Amino acid sequence: MSLIGFDNAKKLFPAVQPDTPFSLVTLGDNPGEVELAHYILSIEDLNDSRRRFTMSAEGFALLNPNTLTCPVFRARHDAELTRAIYQRVPVLIREARGGQPEQNPWSIRFMQGTHNMSSDSHLFADRPGEGRLPLYEAKMIHQFDHRWAGYRVEAGKAVAANVPLADKQDPDYTVTPRYWVDAVEVHQRLADKAWEKGWLLGWRDITNATNERTVIASVMPVAGVGNQMPLMFPGEQQDKRMYAALVANLSSLALDFFARHKVGGTHLNFFIAKQMAVLPPDAYTETDLAFIVPRVLELTYTAWDLQPWAQDLGYHGAPFAFDPERRAVLRAELDAWYAWAYGLSRDELRYILDPADIEGLDYPSETFRVLKKNELRDFGEYRTQSLVLEARDGLQGKDLPLASQGASE
DSSP states (O other), X not given: OEEEEEOGGGOSSTTSOTTOOEEEEEOOSOOSOEEEEEEEOSGGGGGOGGGEEEEOHHHHHHHOTTTOOOOOOSSHHHHHHHHHHHXXXXXXXXXXXXXXXXXXXXXXXXXXXXXXXXXXGGGOBSSOOTTEEEEEOGGGOBTTBTTSEEEEEETTEEEEEEOOHHHHTOTTOOOOOSOEEEHHHHHHHHHTTTOOSSEEEEEOSBOOTTSXXXXXXXXXXXXXXXXXXXXXXXXXXXSTTHHHHHHHHHTOHHHHHHHHHHOOSSBOOHHHHHTSBOOOGGGOOHHHHHHHHHHHHHHHOOSGGGHHHHHHTTOOSOOOOOXXXXXXXXXXXXXXXXXXXXXXXXXXXXXHHOHHHHHOTTOSOOSSHHHHHHHHHHHSSOHHHHHHHHXXXXXXTSOOOGGGTTOOO
């Protein structure tokens, strides 16, 4: 049995739109492994063994235990590396199946935002007022940054714009939304989820496997939240610092690597989020948290409106300075740690950062091509690659996290 996925970018079918994919499926009664290939651009590509891989029913169940579907891999090495990660690290939520109970180490619950941008639009106000909270939209957040973008009025119309660095360096600055909503209603909707904390954790639903980053999650102050920013409510943790570890894991390059193979369209739906490999709370030691939490705290707590988040992490001081250069280093250190915790060798991390660095320029896969392109433009180098590998080298000789036992160098 086989499934060969074609991309029509080179107009194999001239009369069909170039962005229309198609597949050749061969069925049989052999219950063994299925041969797979994706993003085939030409007949010649079919002879490229680097593009082809096999997977058994057990392999499908390992990578996507809830849906039993196969991620879309560009190359065999992508499939092998993802499979190795999933053999070490469990999915976020394994649904009940075959008489086995649900496995949900973080006790996660989900919510499609607090407000639907269409059906709840009659509840939106176009100006702040007493008893109102801002309505956050997905485009307003980015990784470790709840003040990524806001709105300004131009010619009488609200226009989205990125927040200038000078404003981010002001800890009193808060983003201006397009709408505001009634605070009582927000708190009631959150109470229905038994959520009483002074912060929220959400991610962008609209995304793409070829964006600079695919999984964009952030903590933010309690506010109204549009339906294109799903919310994640982790269960109560004995050590609240665990929440910082979850945020860091969701923002890691290693997680983003395999998540982008699972996003087949433009939505990061609940069923995709559930099947991401995420370190469980019991994977972290006190030493691990001592490394992770101060970095997450400094990256996220840059404004007074996230003070409840900082206090839950055990910090009662002033917000940290928003320094882009230092933030790049802190993020690289976290990326290196999570790659290490997922059990990736240095060369496997190099592959995740840029397959061409390991396999050559003609290798049929890509990972963070847009990130690399943007950094070459902005910094004259692939800065993330340099910083992450430097940070990975700094981890040599340290005790390995639970998930990475047995990782090769």
